[in-house]
Amino acid sequence: MRHLITAICAILLTFSCSPHLSVFQINTRNIPIDIQTSQIDSSVQSIVTPFHDSIEHDMSKRITVSASALVKGKPESKLTNLMADILIEFGTDFCSKQKMNIKPDVSYINYGGLRASLPQGEITVGRIFGLMPFENEIVLIKISGEAIRQMAERIALRGGEGIAGMKIGISDKKLVSLKIGGKEVDLNATYWLMTNDYIANGGDQMSMFLNPMDRINTKMKFRDLLIQALSDQYKKNGILDVKLDGRIYNEQ
Amino acid sequence: MGGSIMSNRRKFLMQSVLGSGSIALGILPQELFASGELVKLTVMHTNDMHCHIDPFPEDDTEYPGKGGMVRIASLVSQCRKENPNFMLLDAGDMFQGTPYFNYFKGDLMMKVMSKMGYDAGTIGNHEFDNGMGDILSAAKQASFPLVSSNYDFSDTILAEHVKSHLILKKGGLKIGIYGLGIELDGLVGKLNFGNTRYLNPLETALKMERMLKKDHSCDLVICLSHLGYSYQTDKISDIVLAPQTKYTDLFIGGHTHTFLEKPAILKNAEGKPILVNQAGWAALSTGKIEFVFDRSGKMKAPIPVVSNL
Numbered sequence: 183m184r185h186l187i188t189a190i191c192a193i194l195l196t197f198s199c200s201p202h203l204s205v206f207q208i209n210t211r212n213i214p215i216d217i218q219t220s221q222i223d224s225s226v227q228s229i230v231t232p233f234h235d236s237i238e239h240d241m242s243k244r245i246t247v248s249a250s251a252l253v254k255g256k257p258e259s260k261l262t263n264l265m266a267d268i269l270i271e272f273g274t275d276f277c278s279k280q281k282m283n284i285k286p287d288v289s290y291i292n293y294g295g296l297r298a299s300l301p302q303g304e305i306t307v308g309r310i311f312g313l314m315p316f317e318n319e320i321v322l323i324k325i326s327g328e329a330i331r332q333m334a335e336r337i338a339l340r341g342g343e344g345i346a347g348m349k350i351g352i353s354d355k356k357l358v359s360l361k362i363g364g365k366e367v368d369l370n371a372t373y374w375l376m377t378n379d380y381i382a383n384g385g386d387q388m389s390m391f392l393n394p395m396d397r398i399n400t401k402m403k404f405r406d407l408l409i410q411a412l413s414d415q416y417k418k419n420g421i422l423d424v425k426l427d428g429r430i431y432n433e434q
Numbered sequence: 435m436g437g438s439i440m441s442n443r444r445k446f447l448m449q450s451v452l453g454s455g456s457i458a459l460g461i462l463p464q465e466l467f468a469s470g471e472l473v474k475l476t477v478m479h480t481n482d483m484h485c486h487i488d489p490f491p492e493d494d495t496e497y498p499g500k501g502g503m504v505r506i507a508s509l510v511s512q513c514r515k516e517n518p519n520f521m522l523l524d525a526g527d528m529f530q531g532t533p534y535f536n537y538f539k540g541d542l543m544m545k546v547m548s549k550m551g552y553d554a555g556t557i558g559n560h561e562f563d564n565g566m567g568d569i570l571s572a573a574k575q576a577s578f579p580l581v582s583s584n585y586d587f588s589d590t591i592l593a594e595h596v597k598s599h600l601i602l603k604k605g606g607l608k609i610g611i612y613g614l615g616i617e618l619d620g621l622v623g624k625l626n627f628g629n630t631r632y633l634n635p636l637e638t639a640l641k642m643e644r645m646l647k648k649d650h651s652c653d654l655v656i657c658l659s660h661l662g663y664s665y666q667t668d669k670i671s672d673i674v675l676a677p678q679t680k681y682t683d684l685f686i687g688g689h690t691h692t693f694l695e696k697p698a699i700l701k702n703a704e705g706k707p708i709l710v711n712q713a714g715w716a717a718l719s720t721g722k723i724e725f726v727f728d729r730s731g732k733m734k735a736p737i738p739v740v741s742n743l
Binding site for chain 1: 695728
């Protein structure tokens with residue numbers, strides 16, 4: 183009997199209301215997070231503090247001093263040029279130390295991979311982590327002049343990125359001039375390109391880098407290189423003073 | 435800005451879209467909530483936090499002193515106190531962006547998000563940055579589930595650790611959640627996503643929402659999307675996908691780091707409103723959305739009214 187009543191109730195319930203409720207009012211608010219809208223939560227902060235303190239010593243270490251703020255921009259910028267220069271200088275040094283009979287011709291650093299600007303004045307390790315959070319390693323790839331041309335076309339389409347060892351002229355997002363080491367690109371020749379493994383693996387739509395003729399993994403992380411190269415330069419040359427040189431230019 | 439929001443608080447009706455202006459509902463009588471005739475669910479959400487646990491430094495050029503999960507946490511705990519039916523969701527790219535990730539991988543993020551009481555999160559492309567081993571480790575550490583419906587992980591180490599969909603219960607309400615991830619090819623190194631199969635996001639969404647609404651009778655269906663808000667190209671995005679759905683009520687988006695002053699209100703395939711929201715990045719913003727349900731069946735409102743809090 184009890185089962186029967188339960189069953190009847192269940193049937194009544196099933197048929198007396200729709201299977202799900204309907205929303206009849208929605209209220210929304212997107213809240214900016216700042217000192218006006220929100221306090222720091224002490225219970226979460228207490229979890230974070232020991233982690234924060236354990237890396238603060240590393241992060242606050244000064245590695246160089248810059249004469250100007252280094253902000254990324256297009257077609258070229260102090261920041262993108264500096265990154266690409268550090269990359270190609272490392273490559274040259276790496277190949278000579280490894281007694282390899284090669285020398286990198288060009289370097290490329292993807293614009294989107296640079297995640298922050300560097301300030302004028304003191305630059306700390308923490309700033310470099312902000313700029314380059316990724317664990318990408320530096321690689322050398324041997325590719326054709328044609329692949330370099332395709333890369334340059336993509337750079338032109340994007341309005342500019344980080345390059346060294348070559349000069350690119352852009353007009354209306356199209357490549358109009360490409361020189362490598364001061365000479366016209368030879369589409370049938372081979373060149374050595376320095377970049378990071380994300381790009382060499384075809385990331386950021388750079389599929390022309392897949393299947394290179396040769397590839398050398400340096401095992402050096404780009405961030406570690408930046409920290410090392412900037413502090414070496416500071417010890418040697420003092421204040422960092424990056425200048426633009428027109429390596430990517432818009433043709434009128 | 436903040437002042438005008440406050441003075442307009444509860445002021446009916448910011449967007450009288452879709453011809454629903456005739457339903458004059460501003461402040462709802464508290465008795466209706468007390469008697470259980472109305473029931474409210476409050477959803478807070480984040481996306482692309484990128485390990486920005488701390489606020490930006492005071493000398494930051496763009497966001498001095500702003501953002502920080504430690505700040506969002508205080509809003510969350512206050513909101514949870516005020517709203518018994520509360521959910522906290524994330525739309526991916528929890529990983530990568532501050533030294534906390536380089537030093538501690540996803541560990542500190544999972545500790546903080548678990549403490550904040552997240553109910554669910556989805557998987558963004560940056561979750562793959564250290565390979566799937568770190569996603570597995572995060573999934574094991576987190577006190578909340580990870581949900582992804584269009585990454586088929588069945589041939590990977592994540593097979594048993596990421597849900598294809600979720601049904602959460604809050605105050606007698608059933609909330610169905612599914613997750614959509616962005617195409618990994620060309621964005622993430624192949625080694626990092628291994629045998630993950632990428633399924634068509636639209637087909638997946640239609641299948642998931644039907645299953646959650648029709649088979650499981652969910653009262654609300656939410657998509658956690660890391661597809662991106664919109665693109666200039668014809669690439670699939672929230673703005674493109676949401677209008678093609680039938681049973682999804684809310685898209686919580688990510689990937690494009692889009693700051694929206696308020697959620698976009700689109701029409702779904704049946705002409706009903708669907709909300710698409712995104713909360714910037716780096717814990718600089720959080721979305722808060724209240725859904726009021728009518729349990730009595732007395733409120734004749736075929737189309738919900740949307741207003742600003």
